[in-house]
Amino acid sequence: MTQALTPLSLPPVPREFGFFVDGKVVPAGTRDLSERRSPAHDVPVTRIPKCTTADLDAAVAAARRAFEDRRWSGLGGAARGAVLLRAAALIRARAEEIAYFETLENGKPIAQARGEVMGCADMFDYASGLARSLHGDSFNNLGDGLFGLVTREPVGVVGLITPWNFPFLILCERVPYILASGCTLVVKPSEVTSATTLLLAEILTEAGLPDGCMNVVTGSGSSIGQALIEHMDVDMLSFTGSTAVGRRCVEAAGRSNFKKLGLELGGKNPQIVFADADLDDAADGVAFGIAFNAGQCCVSGSRLIVERSVAEAFAQRVQAKLARLRIGDPLDETTQVGAITTAAQHDIILGYIQSGQEDGARLICGGEVLDTGEGRFITPAVFTDVTRDMDLARDEVFGPVLVILPFDTLDEAIEIANDTVYGLAASVWSKNIDTALTVTRRVRAGRFWVNTTLAGGPELPLGGFRQSGWGREAGVYGVEEYTQIKSVHVEIGKRTHWGE
Known part of the structure; x- marks a missing residue:
């Protein structure tokens, strides 16, 4: 090219x-x-x-x-x-x-x-x-x-x-x-x-x-x-x-x-992170998974299901990654995150960010309209204190909005991951092969990634x-x-x- x-x-x-x-x-x-x-x-x-x-x-x-x-x-x-x-x-x-x-x-x-x-x-x-x-x-x-x-x-x-x-x-x-x-x-x-x-x-x-x-x-x-x-x-x-x-x-x-x-x-896709993962790699993947295409992606990793012992520190890593993203003019060669494609979707995303806070979720970063003088841009949002019954945790937002749901055991992680009407995609981050294969087998999703996300090629099917x-x-x-x-x-x- x-x-x-x-x-x-x-x-x-x-x-x-x-x-x-x-x-x-x-x-x-x-x-x-x-x-x-x-x-x-x-x-x-x-x-x-x-x-x-x-x-x-x-x-x-x-x-x-x-x-x-x-x-x-x-x-x-x-x-x-x-x-x-x-x-x-x-x-x-x-x-x-x-x-x-x-x-x-x-x-x-x-x-x-x-x-x-x-x-x-x-x-x-x-x-x-x-x-x-x-x-x-x-x-x-x-x-x-x-x-x-x-x-x-x-x-x-x-x-x-x-x-x-x-x-x-x-x-x-x-x-x-x-x-x-x-x-x-x-x-x-x-x-x-x-x-x-x-x-x-x-x-x-x-x-x-x-x-x-x-x-x-x-x-x-x-x-x-x-x-x-x-x-x-x-x-x-x-x-x-x-x-x-x-x-x-x-x-x-x-x-x-x-x-x-x-x-x-649609999808409400989980990114499941265990404490034994390479947490730097996982944080990069989670940030990429929610911010890629401004979160307007059916396989976007919008639910971060993370082991409780590392949840707070891992959230800070993700925040740091998102804070360094270059958001703005998509015709600029260095831009990583562009605009929200339609005005209607822009309003839907902002509506979920507002309703999530009204429901008691805590916004720890992002979720703001980025004023560039023209166009529609939203900084990636991360929510904690999210319960599984909130719309923010259940609905496909189709924007750069990540919710964090901690877990204590492998079975609980799988249960949270499967607690959705969807089953489009999922990722697991762990260096333990037994853990990774168990999650891959038991989480219901048509596309699955192990220690990566949003990867693939023409050889593998989608659905x-x-x-x-x-x-x-x-x-x-x-x-x-x-x-x-x-x-x-x-x-x-x-x-x-x-x-x-």
């Missing part, structure tokens, strides 16, 4: 985008435009069309034509893989542009955005191999007269709804795997962070993806998103967002065509237990998620006639 040689500046005018259907950019025309203002600078940076349900119908129809005529699913895995490899190279070539618009619309630091974009290219590389290696099974043990096959077939047209917190990363944790399976898709990005999704559609077309295989419609979740969830000609829906909206996806699928669902939803979702994304499991299994029975020789 080519780094910017001069400090990045804001665009003089907002960039106008169309939407993307059947391999072409569709200009906004007479449609209303949604103007996105940078959450860090409060200046307009992009203008995106507000699509209509007729636009959505056209996008789904294009995806259906592309699927049914087998222009993509009928290709061999090598041919599909070659397109994904070319897309990876093009993502790397345009990484600076993608990262720039990711930062402008989302508010995350440019250095973080660059790292995410390069990780996304890796996902396309990895998925290209899965397009070639995806396979079924055979059964040669059914007797001399019968041979059995199990085949995997693409599920069909996939609707993909992505959130505003990791617009390009979450998109690329899904798109290459969906395409590797042979499916076609219609994407509805968040209305506040649509630019990089539209850039990916252009990149895939340039890489050789046939027209109609990836379509992007833009607009609000309440109109276009809901219509995509309910669409009768969409075979599967992948949604990433809150558990409340995920529940509406389940209800809508039942009311429409019983489409298959993949859901990655949650309980109200954190259904299904898995990424890895070989992420390709299989977008397939249907068919059993094939092959008669060998002449049939024994019925009744004779």
